[in-house]
Amino acid sequence: MNATFAIAGATFGEAVRKRILMVILLVALLIILISPAFEPFAAGRGARTLIISFGFGVIQLAGTFIAIIMCTGMIPTEIERRTIYTILSKPVQRYQFVLGKFFGAVSTLGFMYLMMGIVFLIASRMALGEFDPKIVRGLIMFFFQSSLLAAVVLFFSTFVSPLVNYFLSGGVFLMGNLLSSFLETIQRNPEVTPITRIPVQILTVVLPNFANFNVQNPIINPEQVLTDEAAYLVQTVVYAVVYIALLLVASMLIFNQREM
Amino acid sequence: MKRNYSKLWVALVVLLIVQAALQVRIFPLWVRNYAPKQATPIGLAPEQLLVAVAGFREFMAAILWVRADGFFDSGNYDAVLPMLRLVTWLDPHNIDVYSTGAWHMGYNFTDESQRSDRRYIPMALKFLEEGIQNNPTVWDLYFEMGWMYYHKIQDPTNAVPWMQVANEYKDMIPARRHMLSHALFKSGRFDEAVDHWGKLFLDAEKNRGKDWESSQLYDVRQNNLEDTILDLLRRYGSNPETQPPVDLQFDATVKVVRPRVLLVEGRLGIPAIGCRVTVILRDKSRTLEYSPKALKTFTFEVDPKLTYMQDSLAVREEKFRREIDMSKDPKMYPFKAEEYEVEFIFEPRYASPNIQGRIGSDGVGMWDARYLETVREKPAPIEVPEYAQVPDTVRREVENPTREVEYKRVRKVITLTRADILMLGRRGE
Numbered sequence: 001m002n003a004t005f006a007i008a009g010a011t012f013g014e015a016v017r018k019r020i021l022m023v024i025l026l027v028a029l030l031i032i033l034i035s036p037a038f039e040p041f042a043a044g045r046g047a048r049t050l051i052i053s054f055g056f057g058v059i060q061l062a063g064t065f066i067a068i069i070m071c072t073g074m075i076p077t078e079i080e081r082r083t084i085y086t087i088l089s090k091p092v093q094r095y096q097f098v099l100g101k102f103f104g105a106v107s108t109l110g111f112m113y114l115m116m117g118i119v120f121l122i123a124s125r126m127a128l129g130e131f132d133p134k135i136v137r138g139l140i141m142f143f144f145q146s147s148l149l150a151a152v153v154l155f156f157s158t159f160v161s162p163l164v165n166y167f168l169s170g171g172v173f174l175m176g177n178l179l180s181s182f183l184e185t186i187q188r189n190p191e192v193t194p195i196t197r198i199p200v201q202i203l204t205v206v207l208p209n210f211a212n213f214n215v216q217n218p219i220i221n222p223e224q225v226l227t228d229e230a231a232y233l234v235q236t237v238v239y240a241v242v243y244i245a246l247l248l249v250a251s252m253l254i255f256n257q258r259e260m
Numbered sequence: 261m262k263r264n265y266s267k268l269w270v271a272l273v274v275l276l277i278v279q280a281a282l283q284v285r286i287f288p289l290w291v292r293n294y295a296p297k298q299a300t301p302i303g304l305a306p307e308q309l310l311v312a313v314a315g316f317r318e319f320m321a322a323i324l325w326v327r328a329d330g331f332f333d334s335g336n337y338d339a340v341l342p343m344l345r346l347v348t349w350l351d352p353h354n355i356d357v358y359s360t361g362a363w364h365m366g367y368n369f370t371d372e373s374q375r376s377d378r379r380y381i382p383m384a385l386k387f388l389e390e391g392i393q394n395n396p397t398v399w400d401l402y403f404e405m406g407w408m409y410y411h412k413i414q415d416p417t418n419a420v421p422w423m424q425v426a427n428e429y430k431d432m433i434p435a436r437r438h439m440l441s442h443a444l445f446k447s448g449r450f451d452e453a454v455d456h457w458g459k460l461f462l463d464a465e466k467n468r469g470k471d472w473e474s475s476q477l478y479d480v481r482q483n484n485l486e487d488t489i490l491d492l493l494r495r496y497g498s499n500p501e502t503q504p505p506v507d508l509q510f511d512a513t514v515k516v517v518r519p520r521v522l523l524v525e526g527r528l529g530i531p532a533i534g535c536r537v538t539v540i541l542r543d544k545s546r547t548l549e550y551s552p553k554a555l556k557t558f559t560f561e562v563d564p565k566l567t568y569m570q571d572s573l574a575v576r577e578e579k580f581r582r583e584i585d586m587s588k589d590p591k592m593y594p595f596k597a598e599e600y601e602v603e604f605i606f607e608p609r610y611a612s613p614n615i616q617g618r619i620g621s622d623g624v625g626m627w628d629a630r631y632l633e634t635v636r637e638k639p640a641p642i643e644v645p646e647y648a649q650v651p652d653t654v655r656r657e658v659e660n661p662t663r664e665v666e667y668k669r670v671r672k673v674i675t676l677t678r679a680d681i682l683m684l685g686r687r688g689e
Contacts, residue, residue, distance in 0.1 A: 041326050049354065050326070053318035060315035180287065184295045204287070205280045212286055217294060220318045221353040224293075225397035227647065232289045239282040246275035253268050 003092045004100045011104020015070050016111065024069070025112050028062035032119045036127030049220055051127045055120045056138055056216040059113070063146035066112055067105070068169050071153035072162040074101050075255070095252040098154070102248060105150045113143045134219045137233070144240040145213035149173055151247040152208055158254045176210035179203055208243050212236045292647060321351035337368055341560045348390070358391030359404045366412050371589040375571050376412075379562035379592075382554040384408060389552035389643075396645035399429030403436055405552075410439065413550045414610050416446035417665055421642045421658035428650045434464075434477055438484065446609045448622045448665040450492055457485040491613075495620045502625030506530060506618060510628045510670040512537070512580075512604035519683045520587035520595065526604060528575045528670075530619070530626075534612035535575035538605045539584070542568045543597035544675065551640060565596040600676045607635075607669035623668030631670040638664050 015021060035058075038050040075098075078084040087097060117139045125131050153169045160168060183204045186192040213236060218224040226232075328343035344361040347354065365384035369377040385408060391401045406422030409415045423440040426432060437460055445453035461481040467474040495502045512526030524539055542548075548568055569592075573580040586593040608616060608623045619625035626632070639661045644650055678684070 046322065046326065046356075049318060049322040049351075053316070053322055057316035057319045064315075180290060181295065183287075184291050205283050206276075209283055209286075211294075212283075212290060214315070215294060217318060217351065217353050221351070221355065223355055223398050223400070224353050224395065225649070226293045227397075228289055229293065232286065232293060235282055235286050235289075239279060239286060242275055242279045242282060246272065246279055249268050249272045249275060253265065253272065256265070256268075 003090075004096045004103065007087070007092070007097060007100025008103035008107060011074070011101050012107045012111075015104065015108040018070070021066055021070055021108070021112075024062055024065050025115060028058050028116055029119050031058050032116060032123050035123050039127050048128055051124060052132075052135070053216065053220050055124060055135075056142070056220070059116045059120060059139065060142050060145070060214075060216075062116060063109065063113065063142055064149060064173065067109060067146045067149040068153055068166065068173075070108060071105050071150045072157055072165040072169070074105065074154060075157045076162050094256050098158070098248060098251050098255055102151060102154055102244075102251075105154065106147050109143060109146050109150060113139060113146070132219070134222075138216045138219050141213045141215045141233070141236065144237055145210055148208055148210065148213075148240050148244055148247075151244040151251075155247045155251045155254075158251045158258065172207065173210055175203075176208045177214070178211070179207060180209055180211040208247075209239075212239060317350045318354075321347045321354060321357075324350070325354070325357060332364070337364070340364060344387070345558075345560070348394075352391075352394040355391070355395060355398055355400050358388060358395070358401055362388045362391070362404060362408065366408055371586070371592050373571075373585065375569060377562070377592050378548055378568050378570055379566060381408070381413065381550055382548065382552075383558070383560065383562070385550065385552040386555045386558045390558055393645055396647040397649060399426045399432045402426035402429075402648075403432070403439070406439065406443065409550070410443050410446075415550060416443045416609060417637050418550075418639050419443040420447055420449070421639050421661065424654055424658055425642075425644060425648060425650055428654055435480075438481070441484065441488070445488060446621060448609075448667055449663065450488075450496075454485070454488055454492070457481065457488055461485050491617070494617065496624070500625075501617060502620040505625050505627035508606070508626055508628040508632075508670055510604075510606065510631050510672065512539075512672050512674070514602050514674050514676065516676070516680055516683060517583065518587065520585070520593065520681060522584045522586070522602070522681070523581070524573065524584060524602070524604070525579070525581040526672075527579055528606055529578050530575065530615060531578065532615050532618065533576070534615055535606065536611075537573045537575060537580050538570065538603075538607075539573055539582075540568070540570045540603040540605070541584075541586075541600055542566075542603070544599035544601050546597075553640075564591070565594055567593045567595050567597065567600065569593060595678055595681055598678050600678070600681060602674045602676060604672045604674075605669055606671075607667065609667060622666070626668060626670075628670045631672050632668060633671055634666055634668050636664055636666045638662070 032055050035051050035054045038054060039047045041047070041050060075084075078087070084097070088094065117136070120139070121131065121135060124135060149169065152172055153165060156165045156168050179200065183197075183200050186197055186200060215233070215236075218226055324343050324347045328340050328347065331337070331339040331343065340361075344357060344364070347357045348361070351357070362384040365380045365387060367376055369380050371377065385405065388401055388405045388408065392405065395401060402422050403426035406419045406426060409419035409422065420440070420443045423443050427437055427440050441453045441456040441460065444450075444456060461478075464474065464478040464481045468478040469475055494500065507529060509527060509529040512524065515523040515525075517523045522541070526537065528535055528537055543566060546566065548554075548566075569584065569586060571582065571584060573582050586595075608619050608626065609621055611619070611621070639658070641660060642658050644655050644658060648655075
């Protein structure tokens with residue numbers, strides 16, 4: 001376990017030194033900080049919608065970019081630089097290497113979300129004159145979403161090149177965001193035949209569902225009365241953990257069999 | 261190593277099943293609480309769609325809504341409609357967009373004489389229905405639907421069920437609860453109106469003196485309860501003020517003075533100020549169905565061939581007269597049908613209190629030898645969404661209404677042809 005944490009620590013250190021990730025973080029922080037400037041565009045309720053939705057949008061986008069950019073090169077770069085041989089020649093199992101890399105990525109995401117979250121809370125407090133604790137809930141869900149995406153990217157990075165990984169991960173993220181909406185729409189339409197519906201249902205269950213984590217809407221529109229909200233949030237977090245575990249196991253299986 | 265692999269494979273399969281089971285459990289809750297519930301992003305440019313998908317749905321909606329507000333301020337009403345569609349697609353939980361949008365459709369499309377284009381009303385009702393389906397746990401849109409019937413359509417009978425549903429929500433603004441009593445009273449359900457005022461009064465009594473607002477609410481409800489009971493006693497008690505009935509001697513005529521310009525005039529024998537006669541000109545045998553079910557799917561297109569004009573004529577010294585000019589708005593009044601009906605109606609449900617004091621709010625104190633008719637009606641059944649926070653008794657009542665109401669009105673219908681209205685032949689057309 002020490003080896004896993006050592007690798008995680010090294011991964012975290014390496015990630016926070018990466019200029020591209022820091023640039024994304026700084027740009028995101030800057031944009032969130034200036035979001036109160038939207039207030040004059042719409043008074044009262046409209047201003048709240050603009051500022052909160054914009055903040056969530058920026059954080060989600062930055063989280064997505066950071067997860068993809070950080071994780072695509074994690075394993076291929078180690079192989080390319082041959083540093084992986086040095087690591088694996090020590091008493092480090094391959095699964096520990098994969099786990100270490102993932103935990104390092106999640107720590108980095110956690111750090112970035114913490115930074116963005118603090119700035120977002122300050123900005124929204126400045127603009128709206130109140131602190132909305134529900135924002136924290138949205139940030140936590142986005143953190144799990146990015147962590148799941150990081151696991152997807154890490155999984156692909158065990159067997160595809162970084163360039164292919166960008167497209168694959170981006171595609172899975174997009175599909176994972178849209179499938180639930182698509183399924184809901186075709187379920188409401190009585191004219192859709194089972195031949196169309198069943199493959200969508202299967203895909204929705206099999207692919208990682210990123211839409212589950214998009215819980216910002218009721219935070220932006222506070223009139224909404226939600227049913228079993230706590231149960232939903234808990235189940236979604238458990239879903240993220242289980243799916244991440246699934247992807248890590250799959251990554252280990254592939255990485256263990258990989259010739260190096 | 262082989263042993264480890266088989267363990268990993270087993271773990272993989274187990275995790276796959278567990279995540280699938282979790283997703284199956286999460287999906288219905290997601291649909292209920294978070295699903296956008298709109299099908300197609302028609303009208304979004306690719307870059308807008310990308311921004312929307314990239315987590316900026318609500319932000320994009322808010323920006324478009326601000327833009328729509330700009331169009332509204334500049335009087336570009338037509339441009340507001342597609343914006344409404346986009347905004348509600350991106351953020352179907354923004355209640356303001358549904359309520360403001362429906363108000364916009366129902367009230368703001370007018371002709372040169374500020375007569376509203378009533379062909380947009382079914383569209384407004386459909387839009388509100390969509391909002392209700394997307395936001396079943398919020399009271400506002402049920403109320404807005406009720407208000408549209410109560411105020412714009414002046415159909416208190418169909419306003420009642422929507423206001424009943426809204427009234428079941430605990431967070432409803434207290435003053436808005438009064439509207440159910442008003443609607444019940446106007447629709448002739450006097451006993452229920454008094455009961456509701458009574459309940460509201462008792463509710464207000466609990467908080468009386470707590471603060472200025474609570475005391476004010478108590479006073480308003482007390483006054484309304486007393487006034488309602490007094491009105492009923494005066495109008496329907498022993499020795500009622502509504503008897504003997506007033507002979508209205510109602511009559512109306514139409515004259516085409518220029519192509520598409522009608523002179524309507526007539527008589528209504530009520531010796532009091534404040535009466536209004538409704539005049540409707542429409543394609544013969546075609547009425548506008550004021551119901552969310554009138555449109556199969558939501559559309560911003562009104563029937564371009566349908567002519568439907570409605571105006572309200574003030575009665576002074578028992579007479580009314582108005583020149584109605586429909587020549588400046590050919591899109592609103594296309595006159596494509598061969599025959600038209602001009603309908604004159606006076607009904608007491610929306611008359612002012614001094615007039616209702618004499619003839620009753622259901623017309624019990626009015627008489628006309630030629631045009632008096634009794635209308636008997638029940639509210640149309642409404643579809644209450646599955647997740648609405650409504651007790652079963654109320655749900656059953658509004659989904660299968662049984663209470664019939666009746667009121668009296670005078671109504672005269674005159675038939676005109678297209679040639680009459682356009683004065684074809686007289687000017688060599």
